[in-house]
Amino acid sequence: MEITNGTVVSMDYALRNDEGTILDQSQPEQPLSYLHGHKNIIPGLESALEGKSAGDEVEVRVSPEDGYGEKNPALEQAVPIDRFQGIDNIEVGMQFQASTDQGPVSVRVVKVEDDQVTVDGNHPLAGEHLNFKVTVKDVRTASEEELAHGHVHQSDGCCGGGEDKSGGCGC
Numbered sequence: 001m002e003i004t005n006g007t008v009v010s011m012d013y014a015l016r017n018d019e020g021t022i023l024d025q026s027q028p029e030q031p032l033s034y035l036h037g038h039k040n041i042i043p044g045l046e047s048a049l050e051g052k053s054a055g056d057e058v059e060v061r062v063s064p065e066d067g068y069g070e071k072n073p074a075l076e077q078a079v080p081i082d083r084f085q086g087i088d089n090i091e092v093g094m095q096f097q098a099s100t101d102q103g104p105v106s107v108r109v110v111k112v113e114d115d116q117v118t119v120d121g122n123h124p125l126a127g128e129h130l131n132f133k134v135t136v137k138d139v140r141t142a143s144e145e146e147l148a149h150g151h152v153h154q155s156d157g158c159c160g161g162g163e164d165k166s167g168g169c170g171c
Helices: 043-049 144-149
Strands: 007-016 022-025 032-035 057-062 076-080 095-100 103-113 116-120 130-141
Touching: 043 057, 043 130
Parallel strands: none
Antiparallel strands: 007 022, 007 032, 007 130, 057 130, 076 116, 095 103, 103 116
């Protein structure tokens, strides 16, 4: 079966940056499964997998535009350190949820200087080229429930947690 919209794909993968450092990878015997065509993975990788089948190996370099986007300087902001109440030692790399007019946003501390903390709301891989090596393990037709919910359900029940008492999925 070929990978098309509405299929569930299971794959082993390794993600490297341009220097060759592994940034992420699937664990042995634990492939990543996703619903193809439902924006569950980055567009550049999803596009490269279209039409592939179980057993196919794919190497693809995804541009920032087709990955996590370009870095947006407007998402970097210096804020007073006293905004971080209850935290004694703020360090570069720490992550927080910031409240914005558009709702909560995950931010990462990129600089701490005197009484100012610079946070960045960009995805950590924004602006980066992403180098994937993928082995397609399995391709199957998605269930009606998976298509309705827009994501894969685990084999041991809906979303891996079983069904709720009403017989439906709590997802």
